Amino acid sequence: xxxxxxxxxxxxxxxxxxxxxxxxxxxxxxxxxxxxxxxxxxxxxxxxxxxxxxxxxxxxxxxxxxxxxxxxxxxxxxxxxxxxxxxxxxxxxxxxxxxxxxxxxxxxxxxxxxxxxxxxxxxxxxxxxxxxxxxxxxxxxxxxxxxxxxxxxxxxxxxxxxxxxxxxxxxxxxxxxxxxxxxxxxxxxxxxxxxxxxxxxxxxxxxxxxxxxxxxxxxxxxxxxxxxxxxxxxxxxxxxxxxxxxxxxxxxxxxxxxxxxxxxxxxxxxxxxxxxxxxxxxxxxxxxxxxxxxxxxxxxxxxxxxxxxxxxxxxxxxxxxxxxxxxxxxxxxxxxxxxxxxxxxxxxxxxxxxxxxxxxxxxxxxxxxxxxxxxxxxxxxxxxxxxxxxxxxxxxxxxxxxxxxxxxxxxxxxxxxxxxxxxxxxxxxxxxxxxxxxxxxxxxxxxxxxxxxxxxxxxxxxxxxxxxxxxxxxxxxxxxxxx
Amino acid sequence: xxxxxxxxxxxxxxxxxxxxxxxxxxxxxxxxxxxxxxxxxxxxxxxxxxxxxxxxxxxxxxxxxxxxxxxxxxxxxxxxxxxxxxxxxxxxxxxx
Ligand SMILES: [Zn+2]
Numbered sequence: 001x002x003x004x005x006x007x008x009x010x011x012x013x014x015x016x017x018x019x020x021x022x023x024x025x026x027x028x029x030x031x032x033x034x035x036x037x038x039x040x041x042x043x044x045x046x047x048x049x050x051x052x053x054x055x056x057x058x059x060x061x062x063x064x065x066x067x068x069x070x071x072x073x074x075x076x077x078x079x080x081x082x083x084x085x086x087x088x089x090x091x092x093x094x095x096x097x098x099x100x101x102x103x104x105x106x107x108x109x110x111x112x113x114x115x116x117x118x119x120x121x122x123x124x125x126x127x128x129x130x131x132x133x134x135x136x137x138x139x140x141x142x143x144x145x146x147x148x149x150x151x152x153x154x155x156x157x158x159x160x161x162x163x164x165x166x167x168x169x170x171x172x173x174x175x176x177x178x179x180x181x182x183x184x185x186x187x188x189x190x191x192x193x194x195x196x197x198x199x200x201x202x203x204x205x206x207x208x209x210x211x212x213x214x215x216x217x218x219x220x221x222x223x224x225x226x227x228x229x230x231x232x233x234x235x236x237x238x239x240x241x242x243x244x245x246x247x248x249x250x251x252x253x254x255x256x257x258x259x260x261x262x263x264x265x266x267x268x269x270x271x272x273x274x275x276x277x278x279x280x281x282x283x284x285x286x287x288x289x290x291x292x293x294x295x296x297x298x299x300x301x302x303x304x305x306x307x308x309x310x311x312x313x314x315x316x317x318x319x320x321x322x323x324x325x326x327x328x329x330x331x332x333x334x335x336x337x338x339x340x341x342x343x344x345x346x347x348x349x350x351x352x353x354x355x356x357x358x359x360x361x362x363x364x365x366x367x368x369x370x371x372x373x374x375x376x377x378x379x380x381x382x383x384x385x386x387x388x389x390x391x392x393x394x395x396x397x398x399x400x401x402x403x404x405x406x407x408x409x410x411x412x413x414x415x416x417x418x419x420x421x422x423x424x425x426x427x428x429x430x431x432x433x434x435x436x437x438x439x440x441x442x443x444x445x446x447x448x449x450x451x452x453x454x455x456x457x458x459x460x461x462x463x464x465x466x467x468x469x470x471x472x473x474x475x476x477x478x479x480x481x482x483x
Numbered sequence: 484x485x486x487x488x489x490x491x492x493x494x495x496x497x498x499x500x501x502x503x504x505x506x507x508x509x510x511x512x513x514x515x516x517x518x519x520x521x522x523x524x525x526x527x528x529x530x531x532x533x534x535x536x537x538x539x540x541x542x543x544x545x546x547x548x549x550x551x552x553x554x555x556x557x558x559x560x561x562x563x564x565x566x567x568x569x570x571x572x573x574x575x576x577x578x579x
Contacts, residue, residue, distance in 0.1 A: 021548050022548050022549070022550055023548050023549065023550050023551070027551070028546075028549060028550055028551025028552075029550075029551070029553045030550045030553070036556075036569060037568075037569045037570050038556065038559050038560065038569055038570065038571070039553060039556060039559075039569075040553050041553055041554065041559055042551070042553050042554050043554065046559065048562075054544060054545070054546045055544065055545050055546070056545070056546060056547075056548050057545040057546065057547060057548065058547075058548035060545070077536075079536045079537065084497075086497075086498070086499050087576060088571075088573040088576065101536070135570065136575070145574070145575050146565075146572050146573065146574060146575055147572070147573050147574075147575045147576070148567060148568070148570030148571065148572055149570055149571040149572075149573055150569075150570055150571075151571070276497060278497070281536055281537065283537070283538070285544075286537050286539060286541040286542050286543070286544050287536045287537055287542045287543075288542060288543055289542045289543055
């Protein structure tokens, strides 16, 4: 359904990201993924009476790190609050979170959609604990009368990043999420493994008639765990709301859930009190005071961020597209930088990294950090082409050999005798032979059929197993034929 | 009265408490007398006083990010009202 002619979409996102600490936010239990159910737990994260939480310093460090990378102000003074709700994913009947004094606020990041740049505000980012998992195994959720609970994830540190309602289209939403995840990955704040639930998205969507200033009534769909779910959910929700508005119905402000299998959103029990969390200051945790020195020490350790990297590579002559591809992950960007440091020319390095190397890595399901061909080895291969030792075509098979064996390009070229024949004397003899064997083509050429020379070049390449330097062959052949 | 009967029923609902008529009346009255008492604070001059975030004058009580052993499965589930295959079992709460 096309709704863009009548309504404008307004969207804000809440992103929950698991921080890459070794231990939980308030206790020493491991945050390792997996593990038998209820084995990564202790009296603190099980909420036993009489226990006291103690904040993990590394959680604060990561939160500051993410905040700086997202252009946020870091609060001098921050505290935790209790968010009260009754659901068995937490044992305490409240989630320890931050309410009015979050650690980060007033940030944002730049997105680009169809060549148009736009700043998307980030209202705040705050620290909180993750909840446990409810499993309804065997029976379906509607028929079973009991739930099984695993608290291994309860207490894993999260940063909740809340955007301003600045997003106006699904491509903008996806661009924002890609940028955000990339920044979190670059800064090492999170492993960003969506399939393990390291990042989850809550999507707030409303529609308003085009030209209207006032926001429409919004719905919030919680707990999406992939970009494709976000996209599909938004498509569904925009269409659903548009239909309601077209029919003169009211959109109800409510929390919804995404049913991946059916591709629809469903209203969660929409009692308004579900939103009444009765926050109050967490008496078991003391406030956090962050001085400028702490912030500056973390700022010093920030890597060059994706946007700066893309700009730098574009200044070296890469297209915006190429710069975006080679900076997709920090690992690839680092590999690329290592290649540049070895003296490679940016454009040809980009072609090899994005093309043949990526293809080999993908077909072997290998990450670039584990690439059997180092950046230095790849650059040595490129230099052999630049020097005329290897043709581009043979270089591709050399790269495959390098990938399989881990050997250097030069060694493979030597062992297999793959070096391009650029020796005039050697080529001259072969050219003479081909000319003698193909008098008809020579005649055609002299009769003005330019194409005949292509056939002769092909014969020479064949005779040299593709190793003849094609430029030189052309030059020598033409000279010979005009003698 | 600051707290109405409806407020008490509402808050009880949030806390998953089932109150009988007598309890609703008792709590309405008790909560009001507590709030009336606390209302004395409103007579104080708090101009220039920084809001108190915590009653103890401490900040930055932090621990290092070092893994400590978790507790045994046995102990974990010992106080569980119901357990099965290493999971806590709880009454199902329907969300949709
Ligand atoms: Zn624990």
